[in-house]
Amino acid sequence: MMKKSLLSFSLIASISILSTGCDQKPKENKPQDNSPITVNLTDNKEPKTKVLDPLATKAIEIGLKSIPEDLNELNKLIDNKNNPLNQAKIELGKMLYFEPRLSKSNLISCNSCHNLATGGDDDISSATGHKWTANPHHLNSPTVYNAVFASRQFWDGRDPDLEKQAQGPILAGPEMASTKEKVIDTIKSMPEYVSRFKEAFGNDEVTYEKATMAIGAFERTLVTPSRFDNFLNGDATGLSAEERKGLQTFIDKGCSTCHNGYALGGSMQPFPAVGKYKYANVGDFKGDANGLVKVPTLRNIMETAPYFHNGATWDLNEAVKIMGQTQLGIELTDSEVASIVAFLGSLTGEKPLIKYPVLPASTSTTPKPNLN
Amino acid sequence: MMKKSLLSFSLIASISILSTGCDQKPKENKPQDNSPITVNLTDNKEPKTKVLDPLATKAIEIGLKSIPEDLNELNKLIDNKNNPLNQAKIELGKMLYFEPRLSKSNLISCNSCHNLATGGDDDISSATGHKWTANPHHLNSPTVYNAVFASRQFWDGRDPDLEKQAQGPILAGPEMASTKEKVIDTIKSMPEYVSRFKEAFGNDEVTYEKATMAIGAFERTLVTPSRFDNFLNGDATGLSAEERKGLQTFIDKGCSTCHNGYALGGSMQPFPAVGKYKYANVGDFKGDANGLVKVPTLRNIMETAPYFHNGATWDLNEAVKIMGQTQLGIELTDSEVASIVAFLGSLTGEKPLIKYPVLPASTSTTPKPNLN
Incomplete structure (x- = not known):
């Protein structure tokens, strides 16, 4: 079965992983006379015109973006010209993402800390890996879902893309603690992997960089469209009244200044910007050389507690309140916080269907x- | 989508998990005049008669059994009258099997040591869990695939079935190190789980026993038919010449005295029986009160190194040689070992398709x- 799937090599086919397993409400076309923006969609080659809700219009104007419904458009968005997607590479990348034998111990895979079953992260404060070692800076594992939309990777933004990012944790002592040699020798030792490298890359040379390119390719497909996208795409019923109120507050208070784009996050920003961060004493991370920290995506935020770079709180209401203090210099009321949190709930997306891989012996x- | 699948509640439907994703060769019907046993199959309600190869006949006579092709028959075989299978229970069990939040640390699930991607075990010698603690007796994690066919569970056979077995590792200090309270409180804290308990069991009371019953139900579906089953079922081309030679040797030398039944293993036997076990010094496990040890299944043995209860060797040829010495009191020649190992390769089975679960927030x- 694996073998067969490798034969379908088209770029479009590769994206079918994104659309399988989704269970979103059918999009309804409800024109509203007071909406200024119209969007032409060419789904199924039948042009449709959607007239947007004014709040959706405003959200788009200030920089919030919906994950494209059109698969060609989505594919262009998530692709990397230096690592073009294809189905064989994505499938190989999935296998390597779940491959514990890349780690020194054989026990830890990418999925250990970025668990696709639990929001793409690990439900603990400080990432913990080889020999049960916690991250020395008390850094929290960010979700891999929608990480493709971030402009930089890692909390200090040191890597430009997922392919480069994947090179780090495999070798990091407190994470997978491996070596490039172990990774290459492990892959080369199993003929199925070698032939999959050939199918993915056109030749069967196994390198560490190609292994991480495959992992990056797989991670690019991990996008999760949600009700919020439906709303931006013209489904005025996509958000409840409380969620709409929350979105309005989110925009009015300035949250969207940093939490924008496809990921509602992903850029580098000062943190804390204007107020003191009450959990600054947890760990010693202070951002990049300029004190900038990567803005976490808000997609699936309901599933990615605990929050902040140091995983200091499990309470999303508290996290929102703190953000008002540290980034905006304001005290959000409980009611404002509650509506923002309600809005954030609309960002819980449908996860792509992942067939758990059967790895070579x-x-x-x-x-x-x-294990030492 | 999850919700929808829960509505299909029939027992037959539950078994569809077993047949999906399989890529076995079509069975061919090749009658051979010298075969004494015929098998009537009622697949698709069209009775077929298969005439067996004499070696297949012999294998069946001495107690080797094939995983039923007929789904009703298979279902009867894997079901537990004290924990009847249904689709909702299997799906819930799958979620709990992959649920790291059942563990004290949130980092370890059943799948950590019994990884369905890597032969249903963990590719290390001594099972290692909470706080990176190795099993105090240096016991190796057995594969969960086909464990349903074992007459007893655990290396010392102390539990009668998978449901009871599942109760152990979740609470064991060096494994998931959890408590019944943590398990129950975790499940109860997520409404989706509570409603899934209702669908699985008819009421939404969450108990530790029911959680492990669901896990056991899922594990019952993890059976992996292989080319060997095709051979026993009448496909004389299921085994190569070398594999046939190996099966013949396997029977003639007496391996099948203990490695028989559906699992080619699973009963309690003396170990070592007649010779000294050269790795007896690795760990301190001596079997049950009578010195009996559970015979490991040979299905998927190519994927379940390292071998023996203490994971003492990674070399299957050496393991076979040792078994000749300790259990049969004979020195198998290199050629005999090679052909037995070739035969064992025919026991690598098709794994059921597992859709990786999306767990509730x-x-x-x-x-x-x-984590302490």
């Missing part, structure tokens, strides 16, 4: 685990 | 992790 040349 | 009442 180790061979006599597969490097042995080392 | 934690709520304010979900117990927090404790």
Whole structure:
């Protein structure tokens, strides 16, 4: 079955992973006379015109973006010209994403900290890996879902894309603690992987960079359209009254100054900007050289507690309140916080269907685990 | 989508998980005049008669059994009258199987040690769990695939079935290190789980026993038919010449005395029986009160290194040689070992298609992790 799926090599086919398993409400076309923006969609080659709700119009104007419904458009958005997507590469990347034998111990995979079952992260404060070692700066694992939309990767934004990012944790001592040699030797020891490299990249040379390119390609497909996207795309019923109120507050108070774009986040910004961060004493992370910190995506925020770069609070209401203090210099009322949190709930998206991979059997040349 | 699948409540439907994703060769009907056993199959209600290869006949006579092709028959075989299978229970069990929040740390699930991607186990010698603690007896994680066919669970056979077995590792200090309270409170804190308990069990009372019953139900579906089953079912081309030679040797030398039944293993037997076990010094496990040890299944043995209860060798050839010495009191030749290992390769089965679950989001009442 694996073999067969590798034969369908088209770029469009690769994106079918995104549309499978979705269970979103059918989009309804409800024109409203007072809406200034119209969007032409060419789904199924039948042009449709959607007239947007004024709040959706405003949200788009200030920079909030919906994940494209059109698969060609989405594909262009998530692709990387230096690592073009194809189905074989995505499937190989999925296998390597779930591959614990890339780690020194054989116990830790990308999915250990960025668990696709639990919001794309790990439900603990400080990422914990090899030998049960916590991140030395008390950094929290960010979600991998929609990470493709971030302009930089890692909390200090040190890497430009997912392919480069994937090179880090595999080798990091407190994470997978591996070596490039172990990764390459492990992959080379299993003929199925080698032939998959050939299908993915056109030749069967196994390199560390290509392994992480495959992982990055898979991660690019992990986008999660939600009711909020439906709303921006013209479904005025996509948001409840409380959620609309929350979105309005989110815009009016200035949250969308940083939480914008497809990810509602992903750029580098000062943190804290104007007020003191009450949990600054948890860990020692102070951002990049200029004190900038990557803005976390708000998509699936309901599933990605605990919050902040140091995972300091499990309470989303508190996190929103703190953001008002540190970034906007304002005290949000409980009611404002509640409506913003309601709005954030609309960002819980449909996850792509992931068929759990069956990985090749180790061979006599597969490097042995080392738990020390 | 999850919700929808829960509505299909029939027992037959539940078994569809077993047949999806399989990529076995079509069974061919090749009668051979010298075969004494015929098998009537009622697949698709068209009775077919298959005439068996003499070696298949012999294998069946001495107690090797094929995983039923007929789904009703398979369903009867894997069901538990004290925990009847249904689709909702299997789906809930799958979620709990992959649920790291059942563990004390939020980091370890059943799938951590019994990884369905890597042969249903963990590719390390001694199971390692909470706080990176190795099993105190240096016991190796057995595969969960086909564990339903074992007459007893655990290396010392102390539990009678998968439902009871599942109660152990969740609470064990070196494994998931949880408490019944944490498990129950975690499940109860997420409304989706509570409603799934109702669908699975007819009422929404959440108990530790029911959680492990659901996990056991899921595990019952993890059976992996292979080319060997095709061979026993009448496909004489299911095994190569070398594999046939290996099966013949396997029977002639007496391996099938203990490695028989559906699992080619699963009963309690003396170990070592007649010779000294060269790795007896690795760990201190000596079997049950009578010195009996559970015979590991040979299905998927190519994927479940390292071998023996203490994971003492990664070399299947060496493991076979040792078994000749300890259990049969014979020195198998290299050629005999090679052909037996070739035969064992025919036991690598098709894994059921597992859609990786999307677990419910934690709520304010979900117990927090404790990594200590």
